[in-house]
Amino acid sequence: MAYNLNEINERCRTDAAGFIAECDAVYADRLEKAADRIQANLEHSPIVLLSGPSGSGKTTTAMKICEVLESRGIRTHSVSLDDYFKTVSPETTPRTASGAYDLESPLCLDMDLLNEHFTKLTRGERIYVPKYDFVHQARLMRYGRTLRLKKDEVVVFEGIHALNDAITTVHPEAFKLYISARSNILDDSGRIMFKGTWMRLMRRTVRDYLFRGTNAQSTLKNWANVRRGEKLYISPFKDKADLQFDSSFAYEVPVLNNTATELFSGMPEDTPRYQELRSILPAFEQFEDISPDLLAEDSLLREFIGGGKYKY
Helix, strand or coil, X not given: CEEEHHHHHHHHHHHHHHHHHHHHHHHHHHHHHHHHHHHHHCCCCCEEEEECCCCCCHHHHHHHHHHHHHHCCCCEXXXXXXXXXXXXXXXCCCECCCCCECCCCHXXXXXXXXXXXXXXXXXXXXXXXXXXXCCXXXXXXXXXXXXXXXXXXXXXXXXXXXXXXHHHCCCCCCEEEEEECCCEEECCCCCEEECHHHHHHHHHHHHHHHHCCCCHHHHHHHHHXXXXXXXXXXXXXXXXXXXXXXXXXXXXXXXXXXXXXXHHCCCCCCCCCHHHHHHHHHHHCCCCCCCHHHCCCCCCCHHHHCCCCCCC
């Protein structure tokens, strides 16, 4: 789907709070439909595989789907595939053509352990979920937690490689969900004014600055590699999903507008992807602003701007 720029600006000017509430209701309906499908698949598998590119809001969406299922009396668990990364090693970690570590590659994941754990959980056996230390790029010797599913319990495994063939061909019975913020914003003539991929870049840039101590220039420098990984390792598997889910909001550019504009402005011309940046900055000027204070505590965008009820 696509959003209309003039409609967005009109709603921002006349009823920003109502606009946000309507958009949130659309997202909530998508959560309910995803929960319907997951619940219907329980007779086949308790495993849910949730994938999507960077900045899609996978973590929040996984938690919110679990909330919907819990409200229906289905106990849920959520596990990040990040904890199944292998320790980075010069001998075993894959590399890009330039010789750098290819940390976007699915070969960085311990697929054998994942598939073993999926099988055990399906059989009602206990697993020991690993714990990964991203500071030292190593799996810790101690386990993060133990997990065992009882009848009619669900576990959501979320991560960028959740739909990779190395997993889905071994466990085709698992429910597969793909999410991405992918709606463009158009003007009245149908011209693209703001791309869906820019929304994800905007989310990631703001989050990296606020919570990871990373400036916008560093995020943009890494974005080309992130996009390369998406095209190679994530997007080719999205059609494996039983359900595809758009996690964008019509109001998010107005909400993130001021912060993102400040971060993107003033970057030197040697910034990677500078030409793309020159297209994004004028696009921001086309939008009205909405105060982030109007967002609910459980808004997906809180994953990127903070102030929400979820812990990440």
